[in-house]
Amino acid sequence: MKILAIETSCDDTAVSIVEVKGSEKKPVFKVLAHNISSQTKIHEKWGGVVPSLAKREHGKNLIPLLIKSLQDINDNKVIKTPPVFNHKKIDKILEREGELREQFLQTIPTLKIPKIDAIAVTKGPGLEPALWVGINFAKALAEVWGKPLYPINHLEGHILASLATPQKINFPAISLIVSGGHTELVLSKDWLKYKIVGRTRDDAVGEAFDKVARILGLPYPGGPEISRLASSFSGKGEIKLPRPMLHSGDLDFSFSGIKTAVLYLVQKLKLENKSDDKIKAEIAHDFQQAVIEVIIAKTLTATKKYKAKTIIAGGGVIANTALREALKEEAKNEGLNLLIPELSYSTDNATMIALAAGFRLLAGKHKVSHTFKAEGNLNLK
Ligand code: KG4
Numbered sequence: 001m002k003i004l005a006i007e008t009s010c011d012d013t014a015v016s017i018v019e020v021k022g023s024e025k026k027p028v029f030k031v032l033a034h035n036i037s038s039q040t041k042i043h044e045k046w047g048g049v050v051p052s053l054a055k056r057e058h059g060k061n062l063i064p065l066l067i068k069s070l071q072d073i074n075d076n077k078v079i080k081t082p083p084v085f086n087h088k089k090i091d092k093i094l095e096r097e098g099e100l101r102e103q104f105l106q107t108i109p110t111l112k113i114p115k116i117d118a119i120a121v122t123k124g125p126g127l128e129p130a131l132w133v134g135i136n137f138a139k140a141l142a143e144v145w146g147k148p149l150y151p152i153n154h155l156e157g158h159i160l161a162s163l164a165t166p167q168k169i170n171f172p173a174i175s176l177i178v179s180g181g182h183t184e185l186v187l188s189k190d191w192l193k194y195k196i197v198g199r200t201r202d203d204a205v206g207e208a209f210d211k212v213a214r215i216l217g218l219p220y221p222g223g224p225e226i227s228r229l230a231s232s233f234s235g236k237g238e239i240k241l242p243r244p245m246l247h248s249g250d251l252d253f254s255f256s257g258i259k260t261a262v263l264y265l266v267q268k269l270k271l272e273n274k275s276d277d278k279i280k281a282e283i284a285h286d287f288q289q290a291v292i293e294v295i296i297a298k299t300l301t302a303t304k305k306y307k308a309k310t311i312i313a314g315g316g317v318i319a320n321t322a323l324r325e326a327l328k329e330e331a332k333n334e335g336l337n338l339l340i341p342e343l344s345y346s347t348d349n350a351t352m353i354a355l356a357a358g359f360r361l362l363a364g365k366h367k368v369s370h371t372f373k374a375e376g377n378l379n380l381k
Pocket residue numbers: 010178179180181182205206207209210221222223224227315316317318319320321346347348
């Protein structure tokens with residue numbers, strides 16, 4: 001079975017095709033197409049994602065990414081006679097999609113219906129204007145091609161992203177989701193069962209990386225920039241930022257205080273004429289260190305509290321090299337099984353959405369829907 005997946009929850013437009021084989025006990029996934037179009041250049045000058053621009057860019061990118069994905073599986077044949085479909089229904093689905101609607105009507109009817117078995121799309125959480133573009137596109141494709149459509153939770157995608165390579169998971173498992181919008185610890189006693197046991201009380205960790213980067217004068221998105229700057233610092237520094245909620249005794253996080261601490265420090269250093277590149281690198285280094293210490297400590301507390309045997313990591317911030325290394329080391333010390341997605345499946349992508357849909361299908365826990373809405377604040381259940 002082949003699943004075509006679409007992801008547009010934030011500022012990356014992504015289309016993937018994944019082959020699904022095996023069973024719930026032994027799923028076998030093969031990534032056949034993995035295409036992403038980043039909008040970083042567009043949002044960079046605004047210092048963060050602008051929802052209306054994200055929506056416009058998704059609209060421009062989806063058809064080219066779909067075509068590229070169909071080329072990747074050699075299933076992009078052009079035909080003379082378009083498939084029979086309900087034009088009025090397509091007009092209605094795409095009525096708010098401007099350029100995407102035009103491109104869709106020019107392109108899709110010229111394509112032979114590809115040999116895919118299902119379409120999956122991110123339903124939420126994320127920016128609603130951005131989510132809607134992907135959802136409307138997926139609904140229209142499903143209609144023209146007569147395929148079942150599966151709405152998928154983006155956070156489940158991040159959790160299941162590691163399944164791109166075969167994995168053995170012993171439950172209970174604690175998932176650590178660290179992204180631009182979320183910082184959560186999730187308990188799973190079995191596959192597809194989620195209970196949120198810890199979360200941020202204010203900023204998400206990726207958001208903190210982005211804000212601190214901005215304070216340090218680095219471009220958006222800040223995560224990779226902080227990581228690069230931090231690794232240029234060596235030696236023993238004098239700066240010691242707070243480790244927020246490290247000893248709070250619960251599983252919650254807070255990252256807005258550390259961002260403010262960086263802001264005050266940078267202002268003070270400027271007044272003292274001490275703000276140079278070396279100090280910036282030291283700040284980036286200690287900030288990253290502080291975040292890692294808190295994340296690791298809370299994750300380990302959660303594994304002990306719930307007697308977890310496995311840690312599943314996911315979300316854009318897990319692309320951070322220092323965090324990956326620290327997690328690997330701690331998991332090894334504690335004798336815990338650790339799942340970390342490959343770098344290209346860590347930040348937003350559509351392969352993780354296809355994997356979640358594929359796993360749900362194998363487990364018989366999928367839900368077909370052609371009428372669902374975008375849910376910006378969708379939770380894991
Ligand atoms: O999962 P993701 O791609 O999008 C959301 O679902 O939010 O995560 C994006 C976040 C951004 O805040 C970005 O700065 C952060 O992940 N990020 C990183 C790194 N790469 C991306 N943070 C720290 N280190 C990185 N190498």
